[in-house]
Amino acid sequence: MEAVLVALVGLAMVGGLVALVLRRRAQVGGASAAVSQPDGRSAGAFGPTGLGTRIRALFARGQAAPWAELEDLLVRADVGPEAARSLVERVRARAAADGDPAALVREEVRAALGPAEPLRLPEGRLGVVLVVGVNGSGKTTTIGKLAWRLAREGRRVAVANADTFRAAAAEQLATWAERAGVQLVAQQRGADPGAVVFDAVTSARARGVDALLIDTAGRLHTKRPLMDELAKLRRVVEKAGAAVDETLLVLDAQTGQNGIAQARAFTEAVAVTGVVLTKTDGSARGGVVLSVRAGLGVPIRFVGVGEGPEDLLPFDPAAFAERLLA
Numbered sequence: 001m002e003a004v005l006v007a008l009v010g011l012a013m014v015g016g017l018v019a020l021v022l023r024r025r026a027q028v029g030g031a032s033a034a035v036s037q038p039d040g041r042s043a044g045a046f047g048p049t050g051l052g053t054r055i056r057a058l059f060a061r062g063q064a065a066p067w068a069e070l071e072d073l074l075v076r077a078d079v080g081p082e083a084a085r086s087l088v089e090r091v092r093a094r095a096a097a098d099g100d101p102a103a104l105v106r107e108e109v110r111a112a113l114g115p116a117e118p119l120r121l122p123e124g125r126l127g128v129v130l131v132v133g134v135n136g137s138g139k140t141t142t143i144g145k146l147a148w149r150l151a152r153e154g155r156r157v158a159v160a161n162a163d164t165f166r167a168a169a170a171e172q173l174a175t176w177a178e179r180a181g182v183q184l185v186a187q188q189r190g191a192d193p194g195a196v197v198f199d200a201v202t203s204a205r206a207r208g209v210d211a212l213l214i215d216t217a218g219r220l221h222t223k224r225p226l227m228d229e230l231a232k233l234r235r236v237v238e239k240a241g242a243a244v245d246e247t248l249l250v251l252d253a254q255t256g257q258n259g260i261a262q263a264r265a266f267t268e269a270v271a272v273t274g275v276v277l278t279k280t281d282g283s284a285r286g287g288v289v290l291s292v293r294a295g296l297g298v299p300i301r302f303v304g305v306g307e308g309p310e311d312l313l314p315f316d317p318a319a320f321a322e323r324l325l326a
């Protein structure tokens, strides 16, 4: 009897262990198959806008078709003049038949943003992400948070500091690499960014890294040689035997329409594949999301909602539209 009991307990323990191992594999595998799937939390990015309330109040006044006022409300929420005009046109065309303008605005915002488009990294070979943007937009912080997220999803991650211009840049990235538990490739200040990138790709390939995130120096879109340098870095990645899979443009949500104009120059100089909209935690003007989508034609991959490692959320358009027009 005792022997049977011992055998049963033993079996249960082995069973538990197997279940635990299987669960761990599923977690890692599941996460890496679907990189950064939207989790709906990005709806918390911007503070309450009150836009839905204002739109409903506008139409409740009984005044005949306040379309100009609606357009004005949208522009003030940073939607951007062109995107606001076309949004109002579409709502107006449907309003006679469909009723509730606030609900129509929400539907049209959703449609304008399209589906969620998470970061795309390859499976089974090195994925390279180049991170670009103007000074202080949040590039280094975004790399730190992204490294942290990808490492938590079970990927082997490395970060490279191609910002050899600013004295404190390497130190800042080193702190993030340590926090995220990922490998750092850096050289001394003043080194050629191309050389850093070549080294980083070579060493990442040798070590079987899954994702290499490259930080670049902040630059003004008006400085031609610096913009050309970004194109050069892309070629260096190729020379080292890899390819840039994603070029993320980091954009400060608080810079409004001026930021969009700068961003457009970036998309013209380098093949930007996605935008990371940072500092959305300090902004109530969520309309900037629409300006980015309409003005740049590039999907928003993530939103930054703070300075901590967990403060980078996959962008969820549906949840965002709900919240903007709540």
Ligand SMILES: Nc1nc2c(ncn2[C@@H]2O[C@H](COP(=O)(O)OP(=O)(O)OP(=O)(O)O)[C@@H](O)[C@H]2O)c(=O)[nH]1
Pocket: 133, 134, 135, 136, 137, 138, 139, 140, 141, 142, 163, 166, 169, 216, 217, 218, 219, 250, 278, 279, 280, 281, 282, 303, 304, 305, 306, 307, 311
């Ligand atoms: N609140 C908040 N702060 C952020 C966010 N992203 C970045 N920051 C802060 O913005 C400041 C600039 O961030 P960096 O990551 O150094 O910006 P950068 O683009 O690398 O700057 P340069 O390398 O000088 O061009 C830092 O104080 C960050 O902590 C965010 O999503 N929310």
Ligand SMILES: [Mg+2]
Pocket: 139, 140, 141, 163, 169, 215, 216, 218
């Ligand atoms: Mg930086």
